[in-house]
Amino acid sequence: MGQDLLGVLFGDPFAVMNTIGLLAFALVGSSKAIREEFDLLGITVVGLAMAFAGGATRDLLVTRVPLALQSPIEIALGLLGVGLAIALSVVLTAPDTHPITLVADAIGLAAFTTTGAIVATDAGVSAFGVVAIATINAVGGGAFADILLDRSPFILFDDFYASCAVLGGSTYFLAGVVGVTGSTAAGLCAAVTVLTRLAAVTR
Amino acid sequence: MGQDLLGVLFGDPFAVMNTIGLLAFALVGSSKAIREEFDLLGITVVGLAMAFAGGATRDLLVTRVPLALQSPIEIALGLLGVGLAIALSVVLTAPDTHPITLVADAIGLAAFTTTGAIVATDAGVSAFGVVAIATINAVGGGAFADILLDRSPFILFDDFYASCAVLGGSTYFLAGVVGVTGSTAAGLCAAVTVLTRLAAVTR
Amino acid sequence: MGQDLLGVLFGDPFAVMNTIGLLAFALVGSSKAIREEFDLLGITVVGLAMAFAGGATRDLLVTRVPLALQSPIEIALGLLGVGLAIALSVVLTAPDTHPITLVADAIGLAAFTTTGAIVATDAGVSAFGVVAIATINAVGGGAFADILLDRSPFILFDDFYASCAVLGGSTYFLAGVVGVTGSTAAGLCAAVTVLTRLAAVTR
Numbered sequence: 207m208g209q210d211l212l213g214v215l216f217g218d219p220f221a222v223m224n225t226i227g228l229l230a231f232a233l234v235g236s237s238k239a240i241r242e243e244f245d246l247l248g249i250t251v252v253g254l255a256m257a258f259a260g261g262a263t264r265d266l267l268v269t270r271v272p273l274a275l276q277s278p279i280e281i282a283l284g285l286l287g288v289g290l291a292i293a294l295s296v297v298l299t300a301p302d303t304h305p306i307t308l309v310a311d312a313i314g315l316a317a318f319t320t321t322g323a324i325v326a327t328d329a330g331v332s333a334f335g336v337v338a339i340a341t342i343n344a345v346g347g348g349a350f351a352d353i354l355l356d357r358s359p360f361i362l363f364d365d366f367y368a369s370c371a372v373l374g375g376s377t378y379f380l381a382g383v384v385g386v387t388g389s390t391a392a393g394l395c396a397a398v399t400v401l402t403r404l405a406a407v408t409r
Numbered sequence: 410m411g412q413d414l415l416g417v418l419f420g421d422p423f424a425v426m427n428t429i430g431l432l433a434f435a436l437v438g439s440s441k442a443i444r445e446e447f448d449l450l451g452i453t454v455v456g457l458a459m460a461f462a463g464g465a466t467r468d469l470l471v472t473r474v475p476l477a478l479q480s481p482i483e484i485a486l487g488l489l490g491v492g493l494a495i496a497l498s499v500v501l502t503a504p505d506t507h508p509i510t511l512v513a514d515a516i517g518l519a520a521f522t523t524t525g526a527i528v529a530t531d532a533g534v535s536a537f538g539v540v541a542i543a544t545i546n547a548v549g550g551g552a553f554a555d556i557l558l559d560r561s562p563f564i565l566f567d568d569f570y571a572s573c574a575v576l577g578g579s580t581y582f583l584a585g586v587v588g589v590t591g592s593t594a595a596g597l598c599a600a601v602t603v604l605t606r607l608a609a610v611t612r
Numbered sequence: 613m614g615q616d617l618l619g620v621l622f623g624d625p626f627a628v629m630n631t632i633g634l635l636a637f638a639l640v641g642s643s644k645a646i647r648e649e650f651d652l653l654g655i656t657v658v659g660l661a662m663a664f665a666g667g668a669t670r671d672l673l674v675t676r677v678p679l680a681l682q683s684p685i686e687i688a689l690g691l692l693g694v695g696l697a698i699a700l701s702v703v704l705t706a707p708d709t710h711p712i713t714l715v716a717d718a719i720g721l722a723a724f725t726t727t728g729a730i731v732a733t734d735a736g737v738s739a740f741g742v743v744a745i746a747t748i749n750a751v752g753g754g755a756f757a758d759i760l761l762d763r764s765p766f767i768l769f770d771d772f773y774a775s776c777a778v779l780g781g782s783t784y785f786l787a788g789v790v791g792v793t794g795s796t797a798a799g800l801c802a803a804v805t806v807l808t809r810l811a812a813v814t815r
Contacts, residue, residue, distance in 0.1 A: 281738070535682055
């Protein structure tokens with residue numbers, strides 16, 4: 207874990223974005239389960255499902271064992287996000303619609319769009335593949351959480367949510383085309399995704 | 410792309426069948442979305458989902474990165490099929506039930522049964538594996554499109570649809586047992602699938 | 613098949629548990645389909661789906677081609693389980709709720725928890741990965757069968773069903789930590805799972 211923390215501090219963009227995304231999406235998923243009055247097990251399952259489902263699908267698409275099953279840090283970060291949601295629910299009355307949760311969701315969306323774009327680019331897929339995997343990484347967790355919560359996952363496509371990930375993933379690919387890579391490309395991808403999403407939410 | 414076109418012209422049976430299947434299923438999926446009055450984005454998403462979902466599942470089952478994410482030609486062919494559906498919808502009043510679409514669906518079913526049988530055989534799976542992967546390749550796209558259109562995907566099993574793929578995949582395997590391979594086996598597989606399907610439709 | 617039988621007799625724990633699980637879950641899945649008055653094809657499809665879906669998902673998560681598509685023995689065992697269910701349905705009036713079926717379900721759950729834990733440990737995943745893959749292997753078949761039967765698969769989480777697999781998978785991992793491996797660990801894992809499940813059913 208020490209090595210990974212160093213990776214975060216010294217700027218491995220995948221590690222930074224993955225850490226942010228896991229915390230944010232576990233928090234958001236658990237908040238939704240708290241709103242639906244799930245018990246502690248249910249809150250944990252939905253939080254972890256939202257944190258891990260997108261990245262696991264991404265890993266399967268590039269044919270590697272899902273990171274969430276390999277690294278103990280992943281599960282620790284997910285559980286930390288679940289704990290944060292429970293702490294927030296003590297303080298707030300409607301945690302799932304509170305601005306903190308909406309912002310966390312936008313941040314998680316941006317972080318996972320970026321991890322998806324990084325992994326897809328490293329796997330050498332086509333331009334369409336980069337955008338598709340970035341979007342699946344970003345939206346997969348929320349879609350799976352919605353299924354567990356017995357909501358339709360397709361609202362994600364109505365509400366300018368998946369589209370933000372498409373824009374972010376396209377930004378990452380285009381940045382690479384013009385020679386911008388690494389942390390700068392990751393930052394651009396995350397910025398485009400989070401800003402378009404926050405614009406849609408606050409509209 | 411030049412090389413792939415040569416491959417098509419000089420008879421790589423996978424390339425021929427894959428090209429036909431992508432065009433046909435993108436056309437059929439988009440026509441269904443047009444009938445449901447989806448917007449342009451929805452029409453494109455359903456068309457591409459129908460064209461790619463079966464092959465992506467096939468590729469995951471033999472643990473390789475989905476072709477649709479690797480090759481720019483795949484997405485170009487899918488978008489061409491979507492465009493054809495939009496052009497048809499201008500001319501026809503009910504494009505999703507028009508004979509052109511029903512025939513295109515039967516042709517796509519046959520083409521993807523064949524690509525599935527080819528890939529499964531190359532991957533060295535069992536006889537059951539060849540038939541299962543051929544059927545999943547053929548039926549997966551339509552099932553996923555039905556989910557996106559909020560229909561039950563299981564009608565595919567009622568309506569002598571998946572059964573045609575089972576017959577075609579079995580034909581490909583049995584052809585190999587008696588020593589018939591390559592383009593001839595692919596042609597037999599496609600012929601059995603498309604003819605049984607057209608017989609069921611026109612019954 | 614001779615070699616595999618020798619493997620079973622001389623104690624390859626994966627082969628033993630896999631054989632038991634395939635037979636038991638094909639029997640249970642087919643019994644449910646018989647209760648819903650499915651036709652012979654439907655009974656076979658649901659039985660094979662229940663027998664194979666969990667293991668196929670397990671194999672995809674560790675990125676290998678699903679065993680069910682590679683080994684002809686797998687499909688033979690699945691069909692044998694389907695045949696047993698049909699034979700039982702002639703003798704019993706409500707085969708899906710008969711104690712034989714409930715016990716078979718608990719045995720299948722235990723057997724597949726164990727195969728999942730073995731495969732996950734061999735793949736070198738984390739502690740969380742071992743428990744997650746063991747649980748998915750155990751519960752995946754029943755969940756998929758429930759979807760085919762148009763029931764909600766989430767009842768599996770209400771009813772102290774998945775939890776038994778979590779306990780069994782944890783037992784397998786902890787056994788390894790204290791140096792107990794191979795057939796002994798497999799036996800402990802299966803015993804914990806089947807006993808907790810039978811306790812829940814007979815409560």
